[in-house]
Amino acid sequence: MTKAPVNKIIPFSTVDGPGSRTSVFLQGCNLACGYCHNPETQRLCNSCGACVSKCPAGALSLRDNCVFWDDAKCVSCDTCIAVCPNRASPKVREMDARQVMAEVEKNIPFIRGVTVSGGECSLYPQFLTEFFTLAKPRGLSCLLDSNGTVSFSAFPELMKLCDGVMLDVKAWSTQTFQSLTGGDNAVVKENLRHLSAIGKLEEVRIVCLDEKVDAEAAIRGIAQTLGSETPGARLVLISFRPFGVKGDFSSLLSPSSQRMRELRELAAAAGFRRIIVK
């Protein structure tokens, strides 16, 4: 079975899709968004060892030039994450689908589904396919939370198992997307079309932050792309919050509630009927 680096598993998440779900956060992302609220999931540990001496619980050590994390000693203070110069975490476990499913099993029958998030989950399509193959027969709905930079149409088997994708659109103009994330959004737009066409667009999200995100253009662009599907699509407008953010963006302010109201109205005018502002 294929292994994937797992940052953490939240047994009962109430914020990663409908109902009660077990959320699996995979490590590693192909973007580096300025506003990322869990930047420690962006890269894989390079074993520089900077965190080892800082751990107050002695849960970290260097073994064969690799950082080793002792789960039993860890007090979850996250000092290692705060001091990491590499936007990574030493508390990552390589797990295969069966091992992840064993964790999920503990939460049945108290959950209705699983959500895989990240990092960027679509970097691990083989793992996802294997995991959903195990989860589906247990009656669990299977959702992905993705930045949409990997083309889902290339993985038809995965998409057959997946019940929906929560797609983070981030920005509309190529330039704004590039300066916000360091990446390109051509594939995101293609995914938006594709997921809508196959009925697997669970929701579309935009994190709103004035001057850094072209939210208006994104709202209009998404509506144009979805066309007649716009009224039925769930649009989530998330107000930027500096919580957890590292670097330049950590000192930026959240948009005002007045601004969020304006964006909601704009979305309604663009044809959205299911708008959620968070």
Next chain:
Amino acid sequence: MFDREGTYQTLTSRELTHEQKLMGLAKCAENALEVLKIPPRTKHYFESGAINDLFEGGAPYRPRYILPDYDRFVRQGSKFLKLDPPKTLDELLFSLMILYRHVPSITNFPVYLGSVDKLIDPFLDGHTDAEICEKLRLFLTYLDRTITDSFCHANLGPGETRAGRLILKVEREIQNTVPNLTIKYDPAVTPDSFMEEAINCSLACSNPAVCNDPANRAPFGERYGVASCYNILPVCGGAYTLTRVTLTELVKEAESEGHFLNTLLPECLGLIADYMNERIRFIVEQSGFFESNFLVKEGLISKDRFLPMFGVTGMAECVNTLMKEKGKIYGRDKEADDLGQRIMDRIQELVNGYEAAYSPLTGGKFLLHAQVGLDSDLGITSGVRIAIGDEPDSFSDHLRHCARFHRYFPAGVGDIFPIAGNVEQNPAALLDVVKGAFSLGVQYMSFYSADTDLVRITGYLVKRSEMEKYRKHQPVLQNTTQLGSTSYATNHLEKRKVRMG
């Protein structure tokens, strides 16, 4: 023997209201009578604390919990109260308010107000939502300010009704502690949308709690009510008495597990059964209650629908004491939980072997009840709950533990969970958890939001703000504030593990 000092203290207290003094003085008078035969070994266990009759008093003159048949009252009115059957919503609410005033119980207040949504719903035609809400607001406020004891319960569900939805709406807004509300939940009958409203109401004001309707219909069919603190009892009847074994105290005399299971438990539980029968016989044969009370005469209650509740509490400390050498903890270690199950199996076997007087509905049996506690319970964990601080890290392990132990208690058992505040934006998530828990056999759950003013103590609700007043020695309207503030402080309720965060 007459307790002169206690009587004087009650009479001159600066912290009790007039009404609370009056009831305290009545208890002093009752306790001056010595009408029950209590053998020396029973006295010994009373003194050790292993047997506790929850302040029922020395000469019982009414059943402990009374669940009138309010449907019948609405159909026929009351000759004694000179009330015709109500024809309008106003008449209904006034009639209920009048009847509630005359329903006795161990607290001297009604502990059961009926399935209020079903009672009210047929009277709503021709009224707007706004009119109904205004009437409900007055009705519920009257109940909260005059039933000054939180051990009072109204029921909702399992069907969705307009009345049910409006009661939830008003309840959320007025944030009262009385009455407690329980929604009977049957996944086959109750729509998800109604349950989600109920759960959001629960996160806003700690009411309603959720009762597993299919599981709790088992003992008496559909004619059951949830009264006081999670007591599942027959409507048109109730409970004569409730005496509990406090395992926390009984285990202190144990030399070994075998000695506990085979010597202490049989002796102590046998004495409790005898003691409850002694109480039942006094109520039925001597007190005159069933001959004189108008509730009986008008068919709102019936002697053949009463039963005795056999209370069990303090399982956590009992197991932990017997496991002391091995250092295993109830709720965390399999070996400890297995011992808990052996103890419950033994209790069930013994209690089923006793003959209860005047209890035809249960075929002459006592019914087990997981008793939630008293303010004086220091270091005694309610019923079969896991001790605060020992809860498993995993919520699902906790729920599986509940399911394993709830099944022993047909007369009521429940667990309380503080829930992370942000769950309000996704009540379906908590409903998923309830569905899963009920499918495994959990019988009753209550929730409160980790950051609300209304805190569930052992079963009843108290406001943090009122407890603060009482701690500053100011009189407070509800007696349960006094009970709650002691319990909250000594049992470290602030340390309950918050779930779904």
